[in-house]
Amino acid sequence: MTRYIRHSSALCALLLLALLVNAARVQVVDSASLDGNAANRRPAIARFEQPRGDILVDGRPITGSKDTGEQLRYERTYNNGPLYAPVTGYASQMYGTTFLENAEDAILSGTDxxxxPLPLWNDVTRARNPGGTVETTIRAAVQRAAYSGLGGKRGAVAAVEPSTGKILALVSTPSYDPERLSGNGRAVAKAWQGLNSAPDKPMLNRAIRQTYPPGSTFKVVTAAAALDSGAVTDPDAPTKSPSPYTLPGTKTRLTDEADGCAGASLRHAFQWSCNTVFAKLGVDTGLGPMVETARKFGFDGGGLRIPSPVSASYFDPSLDKAQLALSAIGQYETRATPLQMALVAAAVANGGSIKAPYLVERTTTDDGDVVSASGPRTLRQAMNPGTAARLREMMTQVVEKGTGANAAVPGATVGGKTGTAQHGIGNAGTPYAWFVSWAQAPREPEPSVAVAVVVEEASADRGDISGGGSAAPVAKAVMEAALKSARRDGL
Structure with a gap:
C-alpha cells in the first residue's frame, strides 16, 4: 500500500512540476506573442481603464477623458479639437495615437x-500610475490668430520664439476634430474613412509633415550664402544681372514681375524680389556654398523631432547651373516645411543662431511633480552674425517699403520676405503664397516671434496669389498676438 502511495505522490509531484513548467513557458517564453495577439483584449482593457493625462496650453487642459461605462472605459475628449489637432493629434481606441498623443503616450497613459513613486514600485505592486500632464509651449492667443487668419483655406502656420526655440503656434487647415476618432464604434470607423478620403486632407499636418516649394522666401538663404561666401560684399553695389536672364546652358528666359531688376543691387532685389538677380546670384555663389548654407539652415537634415518627427526639407546637392539658378529662388526640387521656413526667419532674428524647436515645456505627474523639462538648445549657426544683421535690415525694408507692407505691425519692428511658389506640371498649378517674418516689440532687445505662413489658395485666381497679399496679413495677425502675449506675460 505504501508503495502505491509513493507512486501516486511522485506522479502528483511530476504533474505539479509540469504545470509549473507550462505556466513559466506561458508567462515568460510566450508572453510577448500572447500580449501581441489580436484576440487578447487585456492590454486594451488595461490601457483604457483609467483617465488619460491632459495636454495643457497656457496652463489649461485642451484634452480630457469621459467615462463610457463600457469595457474600454475611458475615451479621449478634446477642447477646441480642430484648433489644436496639429499639436495634439488623436488618441483613438481603434487607430492608435499621433503627434503629442503619440510622442508623450507613456506619460499620458501612466506607463512611464x-x-x-519609487524605482521598480510598479513592477512589485503591479499597479498603474495615473496619467501625467504634458505642458506645451503653445500660446492660445497666437494659435487662435493663426487659425482664424487662414480662415479654412488650405495652408499652415508655424511660429517660434527665436531666442529659445519654443513653438508658439502650429496650425494646419482645413482641420478636423480628433474626438471623432476617440471611441471604437461604427461612427468612429465612418469618420476615419471620411477623413482619409477627403480631397482637402484635413488630417495632414501641413505645418510639419508637408513640404512645399518655398519660392522667394528661400532668397533669405541665397542671400546668406552670397554674403557669407563673399560672392557679394556690398549689398548696395549694382550686380551684373540682366533682365530677363537666360538660364545657363538653356534657351529658357527667366523674367521679373517688378521693375528695375536689371543690374539691381542685392538690397533692391531682395526688397522687390527680383528673380533674375537671385537666380544669377545662386550660380555666381556656386553649388558648394549654396548646399553648405542650406544645410546650416536645416535643409537635408533628417531626424528633427519636436518631439513628433518633422518631415525633412530638401535642397538638391547635385544640380547643374540652370537647376541651381531655379533652386536659388526656391523652385525646381527645393522643398520646405512651414516650420523649417519659420526657423529660417528665426535665424535672421537671432543673430544667425538656430535654436532647436520644441513643443513640450515640461511633463509632470498627476500631482504636479516635474518628470522632465525642456530648455533652449542651439541647433546650429546658420550664418555669420554680421550677415544676419544685414538680412535683418533688408527684411525690415521689405515690410517698410517693399512687397511685405501688409505685414506691418504698428509700433513694432517687423522684417519679412514674400514668396510665390510655382508648382505642378509646367507650373500650371495655382501658386502657393508664402510669407516669412519676425517681429520685435518697442524697447525690447530682440525679436520675440518668427513666423512662416503658406496658403495653398486652391480656389483663388492665379492673379490674386502673392505672399504679400494672401500670406502677409495672416503673419501680421500672428505677430500681433505674439507681441501682446509676450507683454502680458512680462517677457
Whole structure:
C-alpha cells in the first residue's frame, strides 16, 4: 500500500512540476506573442481603464477623458479639437495615437516608469500610475490668430520664439476634430474613412509633415550664402544681372514681375524680389556654398523631432547651373516645411543662431511633480552674425517699403520676405503664397516671434496669389498676438 502511495505522490509531484513548467513557458517564453495577439483584449482593457493625462496650453487642459461605462472605459475628449489637432493629434481606441498623443503616450497613459513613486514600485505592486500632464509651449492667443487668419483655406502656420526655440503656434487647415476618432464604434470607423478620403486632407499636418516649394522666401538663404561666401560684399553695389536672364546652358528666359531688376543691387532685389538677380546670384555663389548654407539652415537634415518627427526639407546637392539658378529662388526640387521656413526667419532674428524647436515645456505627474523639462538648445549657426544683421535690415525694408507692407505691425519692428511658389506640371498649378517674418516689440532687445505662413489658395485666381497679399496679413495677425502675449506675460 505504501508503495502505491509513493507512486501516486511522485506522479502528483511530476504533474505539479509540469504545470509549473507550462505556466513559466506561458508567462515568460510566450508572453510577448500572447500580449501581441489580436484576440487578447487585456492590454486594451488595461490601457483604457483609467483617465488619460491632459495636454495643457497656457496652463489649461485642451484634452480630457469621459467615462463610457463600457469595457474600454475611458475615451479621449478634446477642447477646441480642430484648433489644436496639429499639436495634439488623436488618441483613438481603434487607430492608435499621433503627434503629442503619440510622442508623450507613456506619460499620458501612466506607463512611464518615471511616474512611479519609487524605482521598480510598479513592477512589485503591479499597479498603474495615473496619467501625467504634458505642458506645451503653445500660446492660445497666437494659435487662435493663426487659425482664424487662414480662415479654412488650405495652408499652415508655424511660429517660434527665436531666442529659445519654443513653438508658439502650429496650425494646419482645413482641420478636423480628433474626438471623432476617440471611441471604437461604427461612427468612429465612418469618420476615419471620411477623413482619409477627403480631397482637402484635413488630417495632414501641413505645418510639419508637408513640404512645399518655398519660392522667394528661400532668397533669405541665397542671400546668406552670397554674403557669407563673399560672392557679394556690398549689398548696395549694382550686380551684373540682366533682365530677363537666360538660364545657363538653356534657351529658357527667366523674367521679373517688378521693375528695375536689371543690374539691381542685392538690397533692391531682395526688397522687390527680383528673380533674375537671385537666380544669377545662386550660380555666381556656386553649388558648394549654396548646399553648405542650406544645410546650416536645416535643409537635408533628417531626424528633427519636436518631439513628433518633422518631415525633412530638401535642397538638391547635385544640380547643374540652370537647376541651381531655379533652386536659388526656391523652385525646381527645393522643398520646405512651414516650420523649417519659420526657423529660417528665426535665424535672421537671432543673430544667425538656430535654436532647436520644441513643443513640450515640461511633463509632470498627476500631482504636479516635474518628470522632465525642456530648455533652449542651439541647433546650429546658420550664418555669420554680421550677415544676419544685414538680412535683418533688408527684411525690415521689405515690410517698410517693399512687397511685405501688409505685414506691418504698428509700433513694432517687423522684417519679412514674400514668396510665390510655382508648382505642378509646367507650373500650371495655382501658386502657393508664402510669407516669412519676425517681429520685435518697442524697447525690447530682440525679436520675440518668427513666423512662416503658406496658403495653398486652391480656389483663388492665379492673379490674386502673392505672399504679400494672401500670406502677409495672416503673419501680421500672428505677430500681433505674439507681441501682446509676450507683454502680458512680462517677457
Amino acid at each position: 516608469p518615471m511616474l512611479a
